[in-house]
Amino acid sequence: MVAVVEFAGVTVRRGGATLLDSVDWEVAEDQRWVVLGPNGAGKTTLLQVASAQLHPTVGVAGILDEVLGTVDVFELRPRIGLTSAALAERIPRDERVHDVVVSASYGVVGRWREAYDELDHERADELLVEVGVRHLAERTFGTLSEGERKRVQVARALMTDPELLLLDEPAAGLDLGGREDLVNTLSVLADDPASPATVLVSHHVEEIPPGFTHAMLLREGRVVASGPMEEVVTEEALSDTFGMPLGLSSEDGRFSARRRTPRRAL
Numbered sequence: 001m002v003a004v005v006e007f008a009g010v011t012v013r014r015g016g017a018t019l020l021d022s023v024d025w026e027v028a029e030d031q032r033w034v035v036l037g038p039n040g041a042g043k044t045t046l047l048q049v050a051s052a053q054l055h056p057t058v059g060v061a062g063i064l065d066e067v068l069g070t071v072d073v074f075e076l077r078p079r080i081g082l083t084s085a086a087l088a089e090r091i092p093r094d095e096r097v098h099d100v101v102v103s104a105s106y107g108v109v110g111r112w113r114e115a116y117d118e119l120d121h122e123r124a125d126e127l128l129v130e131v132g133v134r135h136l137a138e139r140t141f142g143t144l145s146e147g148e149r150k151r152v153q154v155a156r157a158l159m160t161d162p163e164l165l166l167l168d169e170p171a172a173g174l175d176l177g178g179r180e181d182l183v184n185t186l187s188v189l190a191d192d193p194a195s196p197a198t199v200l201v202s203h204h205v206e207e208i209p210p211g212f213t214h215a216m217l218l219r220e221g222r223v224v225a226s227g228p229m230e231e232v233v234t235e236e237a238l239s240d241t242f243g244m245p246l247g248l249s250s251e252d253g254r255f256s257a258r259r260r261t262p263r264r265a266l
């Protein structure tokens, strides 16, 4: 097993607050992880460390056989595909969709005068086909719906052929159809053995794509449970994580969760 992420005792503190508390985590190259937890649990912080944007205050963060703090992060970051709301905000609204994707090969947002070769353009086109938005290649990013933007961001994250793909809440803000389309796209990616190790951050078990293999549950910066999907995504562990009694069901590889106690009269 080749580990692409190896965290040992990773702790992140900011302004007196502990955002992550002694996180141990190992992701192998053929695994697809979902990280679930309530607001403020530390999920984005975890991805910031895994994407070499943030160093742990304490502990060791191994990423792609390198150790943060002993490696040039500008060499490491192009090996990692990342989608996040913060990154999406930096994409110019008047950028052509094709350029949003192709410009990832230079690690820039907003195409200027970089020269891309034919292979880069072909790769960008292929990825737009893969995520189902090839027909939007000539549109500007600002004219896309939220769901279309999310798919373009996934294509961009895959442009550099990353060894690790990190998706921070890609389904946030999508309507039901948009979410289902995205879950399907991620499920197809998960099933492709050529896809990189993937980590998806979400608030909702309904957003776990079939084919994802592992889960980590986070609460207040601490790992509640971590490991193979069926051992971790349980009623008990989810109830602990979200601080309420939850019932869980699954069908055709999809989960759904709801509060277990009956509605109270007002």
Ligand SMILES: Nc1ncnc2c1ncn2[C@@H]1O[C@H](COP(=O)(O)OP(=O)(O)OP(=O)(O)O)[C@@H](O)[C@H]1O
Residues within 6 Å of the ligand: 014, 015, 017, 018, 019, 037, 038, 039, 040, 041, 042, 043, 044, 045, 046, 203
């Ligand atoms: N610079 C900072 N100083 C103090 N606390 C911070 C700082 N940055 C983040 N936090 C806190 O750290 C906690 C974890 O934040 P993080 O964004 O990682 O959570 P999250 O699980 O991604 O949340 P959400 O689901 O709401 O996006 C939050 O309570 C947040 O307010």
